[in-house]
């Protein structure tokens with residue numbers, strides 16, 4: 342039998358007994374049913390649930406062909422996007438890439454822009470791209486988000502200056518709404534290759550649409566395996582006994598109701614850093630509403646054990662922790678014997694680095710439980726596209742169930758408008774005259 346992602350919450354039972362978690366069972370089944378039947382708030386954004394099985398062979402082939410064409414035309418592809426239009430692709434690409442892919446002469450580099458408004462970032466990016474054959478994959482569902490729009494303005498101008506408008510047009514791909522928004526209008530006018538973000542899939546749930554799949558394919562990774570993993574997790578949670586996404590949702594919700602209001606997602610592999618960033622957006626933007634919700638935070642271990650470890654072990658008790666464990670390392674590195682043994686580490690000689698890492702992980706989990714931090718574990722047999730697909734679907738489904746348990750609309754994000762309104766008022770955007778006057782008055786006080 343093929344190995345699969347596993348979830349274990351047995352270490353939370355020191356903090357919430359099994360019957361407390363079990364008491365949520367009826368509500369959790371209702372929350373899951375509301376998702377499946379489309380009766381929950383935000384039910385016009387449930388398209389992500391079927392993506393892994395709805396993506397057609399023709400769509401996958403089109404993504405593959407476009408990626409192959411861009412890989413022959415360019416040596417660097419800049420993926421422009423923010424939030425859900427960027428984090429999923431970055432999470433998978435970083436998890437599957439060589440840790441030093443930025444530094445080596447790799448044949449194809451995928452880099453990111455449009456996720457900040459730092460002038461120095463853009464100055465340095467333009468300087469870097471100056472002597473490179475580059476292309477642009479611009480992703481925006483609304484087609485009007487400020488950060489990616491600024492980046493696209495800058496880089497499109499640079500690309501057109503370098504290779505001319507016609508060739509630039511062949512190196513630019515836009516992923517956006519089927520019919521609305523500034524990016525759709527521009528893409529149609531310029532004849533760019535486009536892919537559509539389905540209406541019923543919100544940004545943070547869009548990694549298994551072209552939003553994630555095209556950049557991942559450009560980076561050279563197997564999107565069929567990713568979709569296969571997600572489809573397998575979908576079957577496991579929807580059609581077989583033992584819905585582990587529901588178990589996770591129930592465990593974290595029980596702990597939240599008992600006062601554990603912060604969830605740390607911990608990894609022991611630097612390649613998973615952006616998976617945590619993606620998870621933070623997924624859960625933060627879905628649950629943080631009406632002054633409710635678990636605050637999602639991330640830690641990279643063992644690195645952060647030397648910075649955040651003290652707080653986690655001994656600070657205020659409001660933390661729960663979910664560790665992503667990875668079964669097999671890809672490569673074998675053995676710690677050498679040292680005749681001098683000045684560091685007194687000869688007891689490790691002959692052991693694999695991964696064995697030390699695994700004991701650090703187990704030791705950490707036990708110490709945190711002893712220190713009052715409930716611990717959950719997600720086990721991936723290995724870090725490959727199939728298991729990442731499983732992980733993505735597991736987290737998305739658990740997020741939908743958790744949101745319904747919390748009784749919020751997990752699929753909108755009204756709160757993200759507040760900073761934009763202030764920013765536009767401060768920058769005197771036409772149409773914001775009243776708000777501009779009001780905010781400037783406020784700043785005088």
Ligand code: PA5
Pocket residue numbers: 423424425426480481482483484485486489543544545546626754
């Ligand atoms: O999850 C979301 O909906 C958001 O994070 C969006 O993805 C993000 O704001 C980017 O929006 P857009 O794709 O419209 O540029």
